[in-house]
Amino acid sequence: MMYDTVLARSFSKNEQKKLGYWALLACMFIALSFFTIFKPYLGPLPVLNLRLSMGEDEKLHLFNDTGNPLLIAEENVTQNMKANDTSSSSQIIKEIVSEDIMYMANNTNSSLPKATDADVVKKNNRMEPLCTIRDRSDFCEIKGDIRIDGNSYNVFIVSSETDILAAENTSWSxxxxxxxxxxTAMGAVREWTVKLVTRGSDVPQCTQNHSVPAILFSAGGYAGNHFHSFTDIIVPLFLTARPYNGEVQFLITNGWTPWIAKFKTILKALSRYQLISIDNRQDIHCFDSVTVGLKRQSRQELSIDPSNSPNSMKDFREFLRNSYSLKKTRAIKIRDGMKKRPRLLIISRKRSRAFTNVGEIVTMAKRVGYRVVVAEPDADVSGFAQIINSCDVVMGVHGAGLTNIVFLPENAILVQVIPFGGAEWLSKTYFEEPAKGMNIRYLDYKIRVEESTLIRQYPADHVVLRDPSAFWKKGWLAFQSIYLQKQNVTLDVNRFRPTLVKALELLHQ
Structure with a gap:
């Protein structure tokens, strides 16, 4: 009140009104200045310009940054990685999530090329390889001046831009x-080194120049096993070589004559050129394009994931039918009144997991309504492929011989006999799941302990018969030595009969 009285005595009403207007304008000016000075920054953050670009295969180019170590981003694992600039100041921690395991250069100053770029990246006019790291396989796809020294197990990539190549070579094993x-498998596979080198360095000179691309692969590991030959080598080789339509040179390391002879039909169908055993050679083979390693798209055995590949197991099986001139494309479909009987193949074995009563099984199968063939796979892949392709149903105890289902016609049936001891997961992983991916219908039969010959080797209360899981706890070798290597099967034909009847019913559908 006192303030109003003093103001009234000092100024007239008009003067008071003018003073109020000026005070309001002054307040608005002060407020506008405040918001102008302290407004928030709404532009893009600089760190958001750092992007990781990936293509369909989620592959990342490898960079030769000798000043920074390579970081690894593991499959399906989110890792925080700190990038460092040349002044060693801290930069943003970037999360990287990927399907495969990929290399990333630890350098935020380097621009990352997209995975959809060419297979060879030019960084500072220098050729660099593109390597892909996956769960089951590593491979490098390289283009440029490539020299392969089989004596030292080195793959050299030579660049003519010697003045800008780093002093230290970049290499991948x-x-x-x-x-x-x-x-165990990889310990029996020879290691090769892919090296980036300068032309002025001590690089071997070419003695043989090739005009087609090359694929370098190994027949080591478990290649002596028929199943592993297909799942670890043949199927990945098909995926890697198929795009070249035969115009590709195979270079084999850990090669051995029996394996090459066994799969010569497949090798010749994928490449028009004579296979080169590259190990310990004194000559230097030179190419413009090389793939070191094989592409395995899936962790699943004997399978191709069509979502990650232009090919499928259907394509692979069609390739096998064409390669081996297999005539039967589809299993028989039984109709009422049809006199023709389906053909059943019983895969026999001479050693472990063999049927001890094949004669009884054959007699029962014929009574059910089958024509029966008994055969054992051997090194003659072509001959056995003809036999199994002529059949509608195949049965056998879990083992590498069942791999030959790749030659079965469409809609055929696999009956897998699962031995005693807890081999269900093996049977499912190795043959049940792959069979379904091949459009092969699947049945199985789990034997009881009474059908195992182990009851003749151990007393009834022995842990081998009473608690097989105890051997699983001891490890794979302990389980394998008993339940896979010492066990044969005496089928209870009366108990097994409904399984073959079920197969007949499926052939009616």
Missing amino acids: IRPYARKGDQ
């Missing part, structure tokens, strides 16, 4: 066999 993660 590759074991060209598609079963990475299995130490």
Whole structure:
């Protein structure tokens, strides 16, 4: 009140009104100045310009940054990685999530090329390889001046831009066999080194120049096993070589004559050129394009994931039918009144997991309504492929011989006999799941302990018969030595009969 009285005595009403207007304008000016000075920054953050670009295969180019170590981003794992600039100041921590395991250069100053770029990246006019790291296989796809020294197991990539290549060569170690993660298998695979080198360095001179691309792969690991030959080598080789339509040179490491002879039909169908055993050679083979290692798209055995590949198991099986001139494309479909009987193949074995009563099984199968063939796979892949392709149903105890289902016609049936001891997961992983991916219908039969010959080797209360899981706890070798290597099967034909009847019913559908 006192303030109003003093103001009234000092100024007239008009003067008071003018003073109020000026005070309001002054307040608005002050407020406008405040918001102008302290407004928030709404532009893009600089760190958001750092992007990781990936293509369909989620592959990342490898960079030769000798000043920074390579970081690894593991499959399906989110890792925080700190990038460092040349002044060693801290930069943003970037999360990287990927399907495969990929290399990333630890340098935020380097621009990352997209995975959809060419297979060879030019950084500072220098050729660099593109390597892909996956669960089951590593492989490098390289283009440029490539020289292969089989005596030292080196793959050299030579660049003519010697003045800007780093003093220290960049190298990658590759074991060209598609079963990475299995130490026993990979321990039997020769390691090759892919090196970036300058032309002025001590690089071997070409003695043989090739005009077609090359694929370098290994026949080591478990190649002596028929199943592993297909799942670790043949199927990945098909995926890697198929795009070249035969115009590709195969270079084999850990090659051995029996394996090459066994699969010569497949090798010749994928390449029009004579296979080169590259190990310990004194000559230097030179190419413009080389793939070191094989592409295995899936962790699943004997399978192709069509979502990650232009090919499928259907394509692979069609390729096999064409390669081996297999005539039967579809299993028989039984109709009422049809006199023709379906053909059943019983895969026999001479050693472990063999049927001890094949004669009884044959007699029962014929009574059910089958024509029966008994055969054992051998090194003659072509001959056995003809036999199994002529059949509608195949049965056998879990083992490598069942791999030959790849030659069965469409809609055929696999009956897998699962031995005693807890081999269900093996049977499912190795043959049940792959069979379904091949459009092969699947049945199985789990034997009881009474059908195992182990009851003749151990007393009834022995842990081998009473608690097989105890051997699983001891490890794979302990389980294998008993339940896979010492066991044969005496089928209870009366108990097994409904399984073959079920197969007949499926052939009616």
